[in-house]
Amino acid sequence: MHTLWKGAISFGLVHVPVKMFAATEDKDISMKYIHKVCGTPISYVRRCNHCEEDVEWEQIARGYEYEPGKFVLFEKEELDALSESSKEIKILDFVDLNEIDPIYFQKTYYLSPADTGANAYSLLLEALRQTGKIGIAKVSIRSKSSLAAIRVIQDCIAMETIFYPDEIRPVRQVPNLPDNPAVNEKELTMAKMLIEQLSVPFEPEKYKDDYRENVMEMIQQKIAGEEIRVVPEQPKANVIDLMAALQASLEAVKPSKVPAERGQPADAKPKTQKKPKAKETVS
Amino acid sequence: MPLDPVIPFEPVSTEQIPEGDRWIAQVKWDGVRILTYSDGNEVRLFNRKRHERTMQYPELSDVARYCRAKSVILDGEMIALSDGKPSFHEVMKRDSLRKPQTVAAMVRHVPVTYMIFDMLYLDGRWVTGLPLEERQRLLRETVVQDERIQLVQNVSDPAALFAVTHAHDLEGIVCKHLDSLYAIGGKDPRWRKKKHFKDLLAVVGGVTLRHGTVNALLLGLYDENGDLIYIGHAGAGKLTVADWRAVTERAAALATGQRPFRNRPGRDKDAIWVKPELTVKVRFMGWTPDGSIRQPTIQGFVDAPDAACTFGQTP
Numbered sequence: 001m002h003t004l005w006k007g008a009i010s011f012g013l014v015h016v017p018v019k020m021f022a023a024t025e026d027k028d029i030s031m032k033y034i035h036k037v038c039g040t041p042i043s044y045v046r047r048c049n050h051c052e053e054d055v056e057w058e059q060i061a062r063g064y065e066y067e068p069g070k071f072v073l074f075e076k077e078e079l080d081a082l083s084e085s086s087k088e089i090k091i092l093d094f095v096d097l098n099e100i101d102p103i104y105f106q107k108t109y110y111l112s113p114a115d116t117g118a119n120a121y122s123l124l125l126e127a128l129r130q131t132g133k134i135g136i137a138k139v140s141i142r143s144k145s146s147l148a149a150i151r152v153i154q155d156c157i158a159m160e161t162i163f164y165p166d167e168i169r170p171v172r173q174v175p176n177l178p179d180n181p182a183v184n185e186k187e188l189t190m191a192k193m194l195i196e197q198l199s200v201p202f203e204p205e206k207y208k209d210d211y212r213e214n215v216m217e218m219i220q221q222k223i224a225g226e227e228i229r230v231v232p233e234q235p236k237a238n239v240i241d242l243m244a245a246l247q248a249s250l251e252a253v254k255p256s257k258v259p260a261e262r263g264q265p266a267d268a269k270p271k272t273q274k275k276p277k278a279k280e281t282v283s
Numbered sequence: 284m285p286l287d288p289v290i291p292f293e294p295v296s297t298e299q300i301p302e303g304d305r306w307i308a309q310v311k312w313d314g315v316r317i318l319t320y321s322d323g324n325e326v327r328l329f330n331r332k333r334h335e336r337t338m339q340y341p342e343l344s345d346v347a348r349y350c351r352a353k354s355v356i357l358d359g360e361m362i363a364l365s366d367g368k369p370s371f372h373e374v375m376k377r378d379s380l381r382k383p384q385t386v387a388a389m390v391r392h393v394p395v396t397y398m399i400f401d402m403l404y405l406d407g408r409w410v411t412g413l414p415l416e417e418r419q420r421l422l423r424e425t426v427v428q429d430e431r432i433q434l435v436q437n438v439s440d441p442a443a444l445f446a447v448t449h450a451h452d453l454e455g456i457v458c459k460h461l462d463s464l465y466a467i468g469g470k471d472p473r474w475r476k477k478k479h480f481k482d483l484l485a486v487v488g489g490v491t492l493r494h495g496t497v498n499a500l501l502l503g504l505y506d507e508n509g510d511l512i513y514i515g516h517a518g519a520g521k522l523t524v525a526d527w528r529a530v531t532e533r534a535a536a537l538a539t540g541q542r543p544f545r546n547r548p549g550r551d552k553d554a555i556w557v558k559p560e561l562t563v564k565v566r567f568m569g570w571t572p573d574g575s576i577r578q579p580t581i582q583g584f585v586d587a588p589d590a591a592c593t594f595g596q597t598p
Contacts, residue, residue: 238430239396242367242451246310249447250438 005141006114009124009150009157011091016124017117018089020141023108023158029215039229089159091135091150100134100149104162111150111157121157128152286320286404288329289467291358294457294474300441301475305461308441311476312398313369313454314362315378319397321346323354330378339380342390342431343397349432352425353406359399359435368452371564372522375583399426400435403465411465418465445477455479480566484585485514486592487561488543489554490534496524497531500581501554502565503544505593511559512594513544515567517579530584533561562587 005020033042046055062079063071089111113121128134128151135150139159146161171177222228300308316331317340326344328336337344340361350357363373376393380386402418403411405425410418422434438444441458448456455478463473488511489501499518503511522530537557548554564585567576 239362239364239369239398239433240430242364243433243436246447246451246453249450250440250443253440253443253447 001110004109007087007089008114008117009089009091009111009135009137011124011135014120014124016120017114018111018121018157019114020159021110021112023110023153027209027212029212029219034229089137089139089148089150091137093136094131094133095136096132097134097149097151100162103168105149106146106161106163109159109161110153111159125152125155125157128157286322286354286356288318288320288327288333288335289356289403290333291316291318291331292401292466292468292474293331293470294459294476295470295472297458297472297475297477300445300456300477301458301460302441304439306441306458307437307439307461308444308456308458309400309435309437310444310448310453311455311457311478312360312362312435313371314360314374314395314398315371317343317359317361317397318403319343319346319355319357319359321350321352321355336378338383338386339377340395340397341386342395349427349429350425351427354404355402355406355425356404357397357399357422357426358401358403359397361395361397363393363395369454372583375585379584379586394431396431396433398433398435401465403467411467414462414464415459416461449479453479480568482564482566482582483596484562484587484592485565486511486559486589487534487557487563488513488559489548489551489556490530491516491553492531492555495531496527497534498527500530500561500563501544501548502563502576502579503559503592504596505590507595510545511543512574513546513548515575515579516548517563517565517581522581522583526584530561537561559589559592562589562592 001021003019004022007018007020009016009018034040035042046057046060047053048055061073061075063073065071137148137150137159139146139148139161141161147164149160149162151158151160315336317328317336318331320327320329326337326346328340328343330336346352346355361374361378362369363377364370365373373393374395377389377395380389399422401415402422402425403409405421410421413421419437426432426434428434441456445456448454455476458475458477460473466473483504485502485504487500488503490497491499491501499516501513501516503513506512534555534557537560539556539558542551542554542556543559562585564582565576565579566582567579569577571577
């Protein structure tokens, strides 16, 4: 696994050096945008409509639009300077896992002990396990600060980034929720029975991404049926063109001495396959 | 195959362009020297160090397509163009292939042209004892040119060609005497090259990073005592972002706390030292009075031992 970040978990005076890894991966089948006409992948340009030119990254700042058409600009360094120390996962409190609604969870990372941290790591892991608590921490990764939950998954400490409360929309904003739900007792009993019947232990292995499998299968079919588009060759510069350009330059330098003296392969224009040279430049 | 690979004839470097009507000049095509050996049954390609390159250039294996000979040894330069000009870096993308399964894709991505300039053997006999003029006549009679196979052309005015190659930003010229025989394994003034810049192999002794990726290489050469001497640093050159990422990985594996250079480079504060194992071909305009190279650009990574990177290496 590829290390995303290096730093330390701190709580109280305890300091646990760790490395961070992504715990999940996105398996969506990625597709490129292709120009239908010729089969070439579309390239994106960053373009300034005012200057009518393509813009390099060095020429680009970030701007916050505080009112339409008006911006305050920031350099990346200025924003970086505002984020707190990015080397620390600082545990603020410990809570019970069931106190956090799953809506808060964002993304999961595994943490492993960094070179010197094995003992402190094991200590924290065992303490979390025996108390059944999870730590609520503040962390900043790539200049963005997040809230995170530190918990144990099997024999590994994991970090779930969690949303700040103001990032979660209240349920009352959802339209059409009934005010005074009236439920028929009989129907409720039936529904509960049905739920009972369908209840099983959670076995994630039995669920598959059917859509992804279908797409993959269709990809294979298209390849097998040669229903494929190949990027057209870029017109490559040709050595014959270069030799002709050299010849033209030589003629410009020495107008009187060309063409060829002494009947060398020289000085004659390069030929293509259809015109074997030997026939034409024999001295 | 009965034809054993030989070491090809090499030109010496010259400052003076030779004069006289038996001297011709040819463009010095910037690529990889490749000799093609065909004994009638089998075709194999070798470079000037007699390392086999048959797999790397499958488009040349069908010699019968471009050469009307039962058996032949051809000598030439394999080139690949980038921005309309021969690029050593580009042709190395082909020359450095080691996995047969990657060759087919690269044949499409990096087409090469074989610039043939000599013939050593034809239809069962060595022709190295014939004068150049005669060997060139045989070349014209046997080789059928196309977009991928070209004969290097003679120009009767070496000085004019030198000026033209400069204007077109090419490497330089090779002057050859029309009466010269082909000396296998030889290197003498019958062939003389004059270049617009210098090339050498240098070893990487340190790198500097920008945003975690290598952005410059600190280069060194070994002196006669075997000490590694810093000669300058080189940035992007022909390397792509992907190349730099690969360099970053290799540099990380070679990192060491110890400065490998005897002298202290100007940029040593930010430098990460690496064990001197990575070798590069570097092009530069000349030497500064304090022994650094001027305007160096990295041409590519080469498969050479670091011991080859000496002040004494032939230019």
